[in-house]
Amino acid sequence: MTGGRLAAFARPGFPVFFAGHLASQLGSAMTPLALAFTALGISGSLSDLSLVMASRILPVVLLLPVGGVLGDRLPRRALMMAADCLRASALVLLVVLYAAERLELWSLVALTVLSGAGEAFFRPAYEGMAPLLVPRGALPDANALLGLAFSAATIAGPALSGALVALGSPAWGLSAAAGAYLLTVLLLFFLPPVDPRGTGPASTYLSDLRHGWREFTARSWVYTLTAYGALFNLLVWGPYLVLGPASADREYGGAGDWGAVMALYGVGAVCGGLLVLGRRPSRPLVVAVACGFPTVAPPAALAFTAPLPVVCAAAALAGVGIAVNMSLWMTTVQHHIPLDALSRVNSYVTMGAFVGGPVGMALAGPVAESAGVAGVLGFAAVFQLLLCTAVLALPAVRAVRWESAPASSARPAPPLPQPDPRTHPQRDPQ
Secondary structure, eight states: OOTGGGGGGGSTTHHHHHHHHHHHHHHHHHHHHHHHHHHHHHTOOHHHHHHHHHHHHHHHHHHHHHHHHHHHHSOHHHHHHHHHHHHHHHHHHHHHHHHTTOOOHHHHHHHHHHHHHHHHHHHHHHHTTHHHHSOGGGHHHHHHHHHHHHHHHHHHHHHHHHHHHHHTOHHHHHHHHHHHHHHHHHHHHTSOOOOOOOSSOOOOHHHHHHHHHHHHHTOHHHHHHHHHHHHHIIIIIHHHHHHHHHHHHHHSOTHHHHHHHHHHHHHHHHHHHHHHTTOOOSSHHHHHHHTTGGGGHHHHHHHTTOOHHHHHHHHHHHHHHHHHHHHHHHHHHHHHSOGGGHHHHHHHHHHHHHTHHHHHHHHHHHHHHHHOHHHHHHHHHHHHHHHHHHHHTOHHHHTOOTTSOOOOOSSOOOOOOOOOTTSOOOOOOO
């Protein structure tokens, strides 16, 4: 990597934001595994496991529009801090109930919902930060660097959580995740506020929602790839995230082995982040969608009960593809969506892409109990292969370039704001 590719770190505040993002993603990477084995420890039921895993994603889907509006109206740094305080509080309560032997399925679901609500407020604010912190030309590398932080967390989080669950209990993993969220709050405290709001007349919540929706629907490639994400999460990744831990518990070595699988996914994601760093593909969305083909491998490997090294290699391959996809997608959206609507558009994108996740997770367990785990995961692999092929054939996807003029909106994106000199030095991407 050259100095130019790391130039974002020279921007005031970016290193602090990068560290806060890394800590938050570490908490997010540790949480699912600990929650999954908490649920399995309560009843061992695949249906209950599906319920718990879906309850983390459902509030994200339902509350993302609210988070998007708040992310465009309020200081994004403050919103991110409040969201991670909420997530940490939910996990601390889970640990207390677990330690007191008072944790039941209903309380596990309720507190998991609370944790998911925190993510709904954190994500749109986070995704609107990069254009405030780095110039447009530096966005591809800034997003690639943030993707590397995400990938590093994806390696360390499941491995650490799996080790803590295996050596102690799920409460150990939940405690570590809560600590990571609190570390995020501390780091972001040293990031001075950057206010994305424009100077136009005050607007209402509903008018903000409508404006964001107009920006979302004005570009066919945005809603097309959002629909792609919804189908992927419904029929491929949602079932994989539920049936993967169940397969590890029944066919492999339990939490430790599943932690290793997810850690190798993270290793692949790091490789993907390094691969995309400094790259400027002429057709970024074609490359992004093509990187969906490697995600066929993880469900296929589990469907055939492949040896653990093969399952890990499949996860690593998927990690490469997803890391490249995420970086190219985020940069494309930031190039074409006006800054004053970015959080709202991202909230619609994420809500649409995630909407299939809770349904896929909720149905994966019951369907697998009747059709078999191998049948569900085998279908997921074949479907993803066909889905990527179909999306790549769409002209709207093939036509998008980063060199295109910024998308039209109520007004063009405002110039890069300067940090408030009265506060601590700061910087923030994505």
